[in-house]
Amino acid sequence: MDDFGKYLSKPEHEIRIITYRDVFQSSAAEKSKFSDEYKNLSAIIQLDKKDIKKMGLKIGHNVIVKSTVGEVTVQLKVIESDIPHQGFAYMPNSPWSNAIVPLSDDRSGVPEYKMLHATIKDAKNESITLIEELIA
Amino acid sequence: MVIFLRNKYSVCPGCSLLCDDIEIEMKGTEIDKANNACIKGVSRIKDTKKLESKIDGNEVNQDEAIFKAAELLQNANNPLIFGLDNSTTEAQLEAIKLAKLISATIDDNSSFCQGPIVNAILKNELKTCTLDDVRDYADVLVFWGADPSNSHPRLNSKYAYYPRGKERQRGWDEDRTAIAIDVRESSSSVLCKDNFYQIPPRSDGELMTALSSAFSGKMPKVSFDIETQRILKLSNILKKAKYGVIFAGLGLTYSQTGIETIKNFLTELNTYSNFHLIPMVGHYNMRGFNQALYNETGYVNRVKFVKNESGNLDIKHGLQYSVLEQLNNKEPDTVLIIGTDPFTSMPHSVAKKLKEVPTIIIDPCETLTEKIADVVIRSAKSGIECGGNAIRIDGTCVELVPIINSGCLCDEHIICKIMEEI
Numbered sequence: 001m002d003d004f005g006k007y008l009s010k011p012e013h014e015i016r017i018i019t020y021r022d023v024f025q026s027s028a029a030e031k032s033k034f035s036d037e038y039k040n041l042s043a044i045i046q047l048d049k050k051d052i053k054k055m056g057l058k059i060g061h062n063v064i065v066k067s068t069v070g071e072v073t074v075q076l077k078v079i080e081s082d083i084p085h086q087g088f089a090y091m092p093n094s095p096w097s098n099a100i101v102p103l104s105d106d107r108s109g110v111p112e113y114k115m116l117h118a119t120i121k122d123a124k125n126e127s128i129t130l131i132e133e134l135i136a
Numbered sequence: 137m138v139i140f141l142r143n144k145y146s147v148c149p150g151c152s153l154l155c156d157d158i159e160i161e162m163k164g165t166e167i168d169k170a171n172n173a174c175i176k177g178v179s180r181i182k183d184t185k186k187l188e189s190k191i192d193g194n195e196v197n198q199d200e201a202i203f204k205a206a207e208l209l210q211n212a213n214n215p216l217i218f219g220l221d222n223s224t225t226e227a228q229l230e231a232i233k234l235a236k237l238i239s240a241t242i243d244d245n246s247s248f249c250q251g252p253i254v255n256a257i258l259k260n261e262l263k264t265c266t267l268d269d270v271r272d273y274a275d276v277l278v279f280w281g282a283d284p285s286n287s288h289p290r291l292n293s294k295y296a297y298y299p300r301g302k303e304r305q306r307g308w309d310e311d312r313t314a315i316a317i318d319v320r321e322s323s324s325s326v327l328c329k330d331n332f333y334q335i336p337p338r339s340d341g342e343l344m345t346a347l348s349s350a351f352s353g354k355m356p357k358v359s360f361d362i363e364t365q366r367i368l369k370l371s372n373i374l375k376k377a378k379y380g381v382i383f384a385g386l387g388l389t390y391s392q393t394g395i396e397t398i399k400n401f402l403t404e405l406n407t408y409s410n411f412h413l414i415p416m417v418g419h420y421n422m423r424g425f426n427q428a429l430y431n432e433t434g435y436v437n438r439v440k441f442v443k444n445e446s447g448n449l450d451i452k453h454g455l456q457y458s459v460l461e462q463l464n465n466k467e468p469d470t471v472l473i474i475g476t477d478p479f480t481s482m483p484h485s486v487a488k489k490l491k492e493v494p495t496i497i498i499d500p501c502e503t504l505t506e507k508i509a510d511v512v513i514r515s516a517k518s519g520i521e522c523g524g525n526a527i528r529i530d531g532t533c534v535e536l537v538p539i540i541n542s543g544c545l546c547d548e549h550i551i552c553k554i555m556e557e558i
């Protein structure tokens with residue numbers, strides 16, 4: 001059954017992503033953007049716990065996040081907050097989020113950092129996208 | 137390595153607050169401690185490594201890299217200079233001279249963040265104030281799309297919420313009201329407790345319109361889910377403020393609320409109250425770049441210098457000269473990037489276009505973008521290994537005195553040397 005399951009494609013779920021700044025991640029960037037510390041604080045996506053349950057995803061597992069301009073594999077996290085944010089996911093501003101942020105269509109010249117339409121699905125056994133792969 | 141005789145305090149170039157109360161402790165020739173700095177500042181000040189310049193990925197001495205950069209720029213027909221927000225004002229002025237010399241397009245990160253707000257402030261179209269005014273007088277603080285706990289970690293402890301000031305002697309819990317308006321709960325919005333207003337993305341303009349209605353006694357209406365009573369409560373706090381300050385963060389800029397909407401809202405609010413706006417520019421001298429280019433050209437960013445038939449320079453400005461448009465449309469034939477890392481800060485669909493053009497980097501740190509660059513010139517870390525001036529988040533000029541001398545050239549002198557070669 002397990003063997004059969006791995007050939008089934010995992011369902012994709014639509015999500016809107018808001019990017020944000022994190023002081024610990026900024027501090028890690030100052031030390032080295034090629035470090036595990038920077039990767040662990042950057043290559044993440046945070047969802048509302050109800051969304052995680054509804055989508056059948058698992059906290060701590062890797063997920064593939066895909067937009068019109070690219071895709072990355074990052075680790076799924078949850079925010080323990082009393083304020084629900086269903087339908088919205090959060091990613092720190094980083095090379096991983098920038099791999100999937102498109103330019104906006106309007107005349108402001110500002111990319112879609114605060115309203116990025118994407119899909120999310122379980123990454124099966126895929127590991128987190130390496131920073132070197134993002135530049136390639 | 138020479139250690140400078142320092143004043144008691146140094147300035148941190150970790151963000152545009154330019155905290156000027158940093159106590160440095162040395163261990164031999166290395167910086168051991170940066171007391172008073174936040175975690176981000178400590179990393180900026182302490183993590184200074186000696187790295188080599190490179191051509192095509194191979195280590196070279198700095199002069200060779202400078203010579204190669206000059207050659208590439210001299211042969212370019214349509215060069216682009218981008219970055220400079222982590223450089224001193226002196227380096228920025230030299231880069232503007234270089235842009236004129238080689239008829240380049242010049243732009244910085246404000247092009248896709250706080251540029252329109254800084255532009256309006258420099259044109260006196262938005263009322264602003266200094267951080268010292270905030271500490272001494274502000275009774276209502278509005279963090280709009282801003283999360284200073286993460287972007288400007290010491291803003292609240294040093295200037296905005298917690299310190300006592302001339303007219304704010306009774307402490308933050310009695311004397312100041314902090315409000316957060318944001319699309320997500322953040323470390324800063326938690327401080328604001330019941331005064332956190334969570335709104336859907338791109339609803340900032342709509343909330344401004346609703347608040348303007350409430351100011352004039354009309355019933356505020358919005359299309360999203362928020363109790364009318366809460367909007368009325370917020371409008372009352374804003375109207376009654378003696379000295380209000382809006383900290384406009386990237387969230388507000390990225391909400392695509394036009395600058396006209398922001399200006400109209402502040403004007404309307406100030407018919408009842410006394411509000412000021414400070415843009416939360418990130419990099420330590422982004423305001424310096426905007427100010428320097430504005431003084432030279434009348435524009436804060438997105439400028440191209442073009443030699444006309446009579447040999448004089450014309451100044452062109454517009455969205456087509458923004459770094460994102462330039463790269464996306466494959467306009468430049470050589471790109472010089474100074475103190476910034478496009479693969480960290482801009483969409484990769486655009487940053488990847490750098491692979492198709494000769495790219496030169498001037499940076500003290502190892503960046504992602506240097507992996508695809510033709511030339512990397514290592515510079516001194518400004519504010520730590522070299523000095524100069526910078527413009528703080530509120531427009532105040534701050535002098536940076538170097539802490540150590542690593543013998544490395546600063547970006548100002550590297551740019552001068554490139555110009556000499558050309």
Ligand code: SF4
Nearest residue numbers: 148150151155174177
């Ligand atoms: S708040 Fe900014 S300037 Fe102050 S110590 Fe932290 S990083 Fe440095």
